[in-house]
Amino acid sequence: MSTKTKRVEHQKLPREVIRALQDAVGPEWVSEDRAILETYTIFTIDLGAYLRKNTRDPTLLPSCVVLPSSTEEVQAVVRIANRYKVPFTAFSNGQVMNAPAYPRTILIHLARMDKILDIDEENMSMTVQPFVDYVTVQAEARRRGLWNGGSGWHSATAKPASQFTVAGLWQTDLKYQGLARNVLGMKVVLPTGETVNMGSHAVAGTGKYSFCERFPGPKLMGLIKESFGTRGIITEITLKLHPWVGGADLPEDVSRPSIAHYYEEAKQKKFDKPPPPKRHKIYFFEYPDLEALIDGLLKMARSGIGIGLNASGLYFAMMCAATNEEAEKWVKEQFIPPFSGYIVIAGISCEEQMRYEEKVLKKILEETGGKLLSEEYKPEVLEALAPWNLEFAVNTVTGMRTVRGWYLATALTPYAPFYSAVDSRDVWRNVMEKIGSTHSLFSPIGATCPYLYIVDRGHQIETEIDQFPKRNDFKQLLTTLESFAFLQPAFIKKMYSGSMMETPGEPFMSSYPETGPNQYLIWRKYRKVFDPNGLMMASRAVLSDEEFKKEQVENPRGAVMTFHKWREAFGFIKLKPKLDKTAWEFYPHKE
Numbered sequence: 001m002s003t004k005t006k007r008v009e010h011q012k013l014p015r016e017v018i019r020a021l022q023d024a025v026g027p028e029w030v031s032e033d034r035a036i037l038e039t040y041t042i043f044t045i046d047l048g049a050y051l052r053k054n055t056r057d058p059t060l061l062p063s064c065v066v067l068p069s070s071t072e073e074v075q076a077v078v079r080i081a082n083r084y085k086v087p088f089t090a091f092s093n094g095q096v097m098n099a100p101a102y103p104r105t106i107l108i109h110l111a112r113m114d115k116i117l118d119i120d121e122e123n124m125s126m127t128v129q130p131f132v133d134y135v136t137v138q139a140e141a142r143r144r145g146l147w148n149g150g151s152g153w154h155s156a157t158a159k160p161a162s163q164f165t166v167a168g169l170w171q172t173d174l175k176y177q178g179l180a181r182n183v184l185g186m187k188v189v190l191p192t193g194e195t196v197n198m199g200s201h202a203v204a205g206t207g208k209y210s211f212c213e214r215f216p217g218p219k220l221m222g223l224i225k226e227s228f229g230t231r232g233i234i235t236e237i238t239l240k241l242h243p244w245v246g247g248a249d250l251p252e253d254v255s256r257p258s259i260a261h262y263y264e265e266a267k268q269k270k271f272d273k274p275p276p277p278k279r280h281k282i283y284f285f286e287y288p289d290l291e292a293l294i295d296g297l298l299k300m301a302r303s304g305i306g307i308g309l310n311a312s313g314l315y316f317a318m319m320c321a322a323t324n325e326e327a328e329k330w331v332k333e334q335f336i337p338p339f340s341g342y343i344v345i346a347g348i349s350c351e352e353q354m355r356y357e358e359k360v361l362k363k364i365l366e367e368t369g370g371k372l373l374s375e376e377y378k379p380e381v382l383e384a385l386a387p388w389n390l391e392f393a394v395n396t397v398t399g400m401r402t403v404r405g406w407y408l409a410t411a412l413t414p415y416a417p418f419y420s421a422v423d424s425r426d427v428w429r430n431v432m433e434k435i436g437s438t439h440s441l442f443s444p445i446g447a448t449c450p451y452l453y454i455v456d457r458g459h460q461i462e463t464e465i466d467q468f469p470k471r472n473d474f475k476q477l478l479t480t481l482e483s484f485a486f487l488q489p490a491f492i493k494k495m496y497s498g499s500m501m502e503t504p505g506e507p508f509m510s511s512y513p514e515t516g517p518n519q520y521l522i523w524r525k526y527r528k529v530f531d532p533n534g535l536m537m538a539s540r541a542v543l544s545d546e547e548f549k550k551e552q553v554e555n556p557r558g559a560v561m562t563f564h565k566w567r568e569a570f571g572f573i574k575l576k577p578k579l580d581k582t583a584w585e586f587y588p589h590k591e
Contacts, residue, residue, distance in 0.1 A: 010063070013063045018064065020083075020084075021080055029066065029068070037062055037065060040098075040107050041099065047480055051474075052099070062107035063106065074113075078189055078192070078233070079193035087104070087535050088108055089540075090233045091108065097230060097537065101537070116129075116136065119140065121146070127209045127236055128239070147241065147243075148160075162234075165225065176310075184239065185209065186224070186234050187237075192532070210238045228505055230540060230542075231530065243348060245348055273387060280347075281354060282345075283344075283345065286337035287368070290422060290448075293341065294418050296369075297311060299368060301454055301458030306357065306361075309344075314331050314448065316340065330384070338449050411465050413462065420496070424446070424465055425446065425450055428465040431447075445466075446464070447465075451465075467484075482566075488566070489567055497515050507551070507560045523541065553577045554581065
């Protein structure tokens, strides 16, 4: 048997296409260099891309990378793609749904679109391009006594535009997080190259940028939210800002990490321990079990106290440990309380507000069986969690190391009532029992206490459960695929719409007509109208008639077969194609 490695050939575009792209953005911003192209086949948590990378799938390699600098240049590139019928995909954070799925794909990298376009101090808003991150937003807003709200997550890399396309997870809202009511408007380049304004500036004469998300006519932003970048490219987004009382200059850290001596400095804990900004304080608490923790979180959220509220449990170890070894030790020994969380309290109106909200917090903890970590109770844990002040409490400027081993794939339930966290834990326990873990310490954390995000200003909760496969371990990648194929029917059986990270794209979309029902047919109609040539994120957003016929019916492979297997294992109706093989014959109720 031959052991010769399969060679992946670079499939180039015709010269006239490359020349047209160079004319649109400048020759220096179009690259066909193989070394550069290879960097765009590796993504943060895109499981499908890593599986394809390991099998040396040639369609994963884009034909070229193009870097536009404005809405007009993005529009020009998309129009060129439509003129020559070339597939294209947009790239920003590089987390999920970025990888090409067809040969000869144009990858549109938005890295040059990193400008703040407008700061309206009077109306408290900021308009930014898609590659502007939260660090930039926060730094510029705070100089003016404003901030974007919420509690932070990886502010040095996360970007409001890309986060909006995944339902605005993690950052920015008046209270807690979720981007629920914090986006005032945006400009989007549709898959045809047309542009559309969403928000108040869609109405002529109301100004260049939106001051309000509401305006006469349909609210189109819902088409882009939770689309994972598959229905249009956001080129401008306007964020609502809020009063900031923490001061223009943030507290300095003890020192900055040195690349040359990072490991030794990390062990000595020389950095990542600044105090919180003035008139802000972070409180850590623990509970005896998940049910009590949820009860406490619910009462805190309903009371209206705090500006940031989450439960991180053993995930704290991965966020606050200095090294992987230390994180594993903390998890193994359960040094970090497994049912723990934090709340950030701010004296926005006055310092007395902080004292009042602290009293409310302590009363809720007393009533619900929680305990506050303090200098008297578990001071060593409080000391270990000190790095949280840097990033997760108030989104500061120096960035945050995350020690997560081989963290790759994430499952998130849809926004749901608080007690959905129990369902997430139970489902993940089944995954650990039936399929297994890819990291003996980190993967099972969600089976004890998932990461709990309090979203939509305390109305709902989002839960996260993770696998940690090595990118070059094909067996672990397949275990991860099995895990998430299991989650989709498991959540649907519990009356959720499915796992949120899977539902918006293929092969998940067409494998579960129960979602919607027939959600895939609705989005297929959208694709026919707004992407008639089927070029943007081809086959990743939703399958066309012909793609469905080939990939779901006539030649299902890999992930599709895995999803169909777990459908049957959970007792779902066996899918039967219609005569033309472009859709399922689906009945909402089992016969």
